[in-house]
Amino acid sequence: MNDMTWVYLLLVALVVAFGVGVVLLGRRRTRSGAESVEAPPTTQPAPVLIQEDEGAPTVDEVVAVNEVVDDVGVAEVEQIAPRSMRERLSRARSALSGAIGSVLGRSAIDAATWDELEEALLLADVGIGVTTALLDPLRDRVTSGSIESPEQLIDALRDEMFGRLAGADRSLHRRSDEGPSVWLVVGVNGVGKTTTIGKLAARESAAGTTVLLAAGDTFRAAAAEQLSMWAERSGSEFVRGAEGGDPSSVIFDGVERAASRGIPLVLADTAGRLHNKQNLMDELAKVRRVAEKGAGVVTETLLVIDATTGQNGLAQARQFHESTAVTGVVVTKLDGSAKGGIVFAVETELGIPVKYVGVGETIDDLVPFDPAEFVDALIGR
């Protein structure tokens, strides 16, 4: 026991005692009518100022190591023709066309124009910071007269956004020599990591690469079963360990098996984890280190982000990047009503390129990220 602990405990005890006392004294005073003030609220805390806080913490963070995980979902194959990102996103686009339509419908750029553009970007989860950074230079250009019509404004916004996404390397890398390359797939719970691996495996198999799937999610109930079904469907090799076992060793075993059989690519699944749980992030960093202990080299660490994710996506990307050196983002469920604007923020703020996009539930509904189509969908053109 050190000095600090003492001080803290003493302080807490006193603060609590003091707080309760004040509440009770306050009540008594109110009861006796000594002061004509409103009753002390029992359902509302007083406004309390603090400097920084990440929200109410939960008590059981520390112990939540090997327990139950929220489910990763994606339905089984229901065969429909593969569609392009553009086709898939058109559904999402309709929601926004209202805003852009009314911007274009106006004869001049006025205050409402800016409100509508801002709202469209915010609704797409681009975030207030990035949105402001995008629109402020455009305001200047409108003031200076270099942009005059709503059409020009939309085009300029599109060019600006596209420009920020241009030039990134969006390919998935493999090593040039013989040994196995490892693509490690990470992310928070329920974003679709296992499904993404299944689709990636199908994609690589179709291109003639033999793939091994390593069931590094030893934690969520039936996660390995889910992955084994994907392995079967994509005709891939499959390695699993005991439920609740050490994920590092499962992936290590997968890499060794791949090396001995001359399989060039290992797709390693990991358990979903919230990025604010340090012990789980440390575990993930270890998984990545151990994956390179043997014959393998981790050539991609792919962070899967659900398109419905809000501003928390930035925090996710930062933390996962810190622990595992993320090389690319896969954004899933982009075929829903969410536009996934947060990955625009992730790529432009953190420099992590978006590489693939999940646009449906069939095994081939994973397509390369197309910045132009994405931007068009975001701003609703």
Added chain:
Amino acid sequence: MFDSLSSRLDGIAKRLRGKGRLTEADVDEVMREIRTALLEADVNVHVVRSVTNRIREHAIGATKSTALDPGQQVIKAVHDELIRILGGETLRISYAAKPPTVVLMAGLQGSGKTTNSAKLAAWFKGQGRQPLLVGADLQRPAAVEQLRTLGAQIDVPVWSQPTDPIQVAADGLAEARRLGRDVVIVDTAGRLSIDSEMMEQVRQISASIDPDYTFLVIDAMTGQDAVQTASAFHETLEIDGVIMSKLDGDARGGAALSVKEVIGRPIAFASTGEKIDAFEQFHPDRMAGRILGMGDMLTLIEQAERAFEADQAEQAAARLMEGQFTFDDFLEQMQALKKMGPLSGVLGMMPGMPKELKNAKIDDDDLKPVEAIIRSMTREERARPELINGGRRARIAAGSGTSVAEVNRLVKQFSEMQKMMKRFGGAGMGGGRKARRASKGRGGSPFGGLGAPGATPDLGDLESLFGGQIPNSDPFGGLGRPK
């Protein structure tokens, strides 16, 4: 990362303090900050607009007021508004007169339906019910296996068949009747709200089992789309309540507030960890504190009220403020503190606790030496710590199995704290000169005297207490600031 709303408002409040009254420009600035903070918390754009409009009215009111600290008034308006939106009520679960009570779970892929079905079953079990889990998610590979594994963990039977989801749901209900289970929880496949075929399927499931409760599971990390999704599901299914999953992340959960505002249905439960019992009924009002980044002061106060004997605490507080707090009082309060649960949990709920402290591993056993030292003191020593001289210290250390240095430290900290709390007391109760202006008319808020910048007592002693051991921390950020 994101500055919390309260820290933004804090900054503004500081700047406004000298002014005495707000101008229109001040109000604009305040509203911009509030808007940014709400958007960063993922509150829906449209909800943000209506919220800020209402807060603006309060703020404009504050410009006309000279009696109060205008910054504080605005902050109070924000908090009140958030609570109003979230609603004060916790959903009460009532059971069907003719069992079983049927619960339908729905949501997007990956929102956590399967896990939360099991958690809900465990919760019902804790209420003395006998639930049956029905696995109607035949889409996702191994979803039923996952449910079976979870069911085995909590000792709740799971029923499913590889037919079709509507059939499984109906047969599951019949199975529950046959087995005499009094609650049935039907887990369904994740679906996108714009997938009309799948939405029709879940509508048919609902029609065939006629659920008493339909819960929509929403990921706490969801952004602007939460409202759209919730509205679409509500149109199809008539949602009774929302289950917020993954609330143990660091997302502020502004989506929760938005959903409540838009579909008018409460957040019924919240999943707060990976453990199966990390699942509780949701207290909507407390979400406001979280969105504001204030810590969970309410739960803390509630627990404190349960743990502390009212009269005792009152007397102790009174003595504390008069600077007559003794080691006996301290021991008493410490015992009560223990009743509030693990210390790490209590610390976590304190607003403005430094991160090092929140993450510190604090063992409740750490309190034991402190207790031992105090118990090794004589009655006189406890009442009058100044009696404790060198010889007595050696005796106390020997008696408590600690060292003289530890005894010294405790005695020294205790006397410093006595001084400090005396000042707190003066300010908090409106006795201090500095506090008088700011605390006027704020008698209703128990911590108002502490939270208001205008009433902040001089906390110089606090800094000396910490002896520079916690760099950049502001342990009393929630309660005041050193000047």
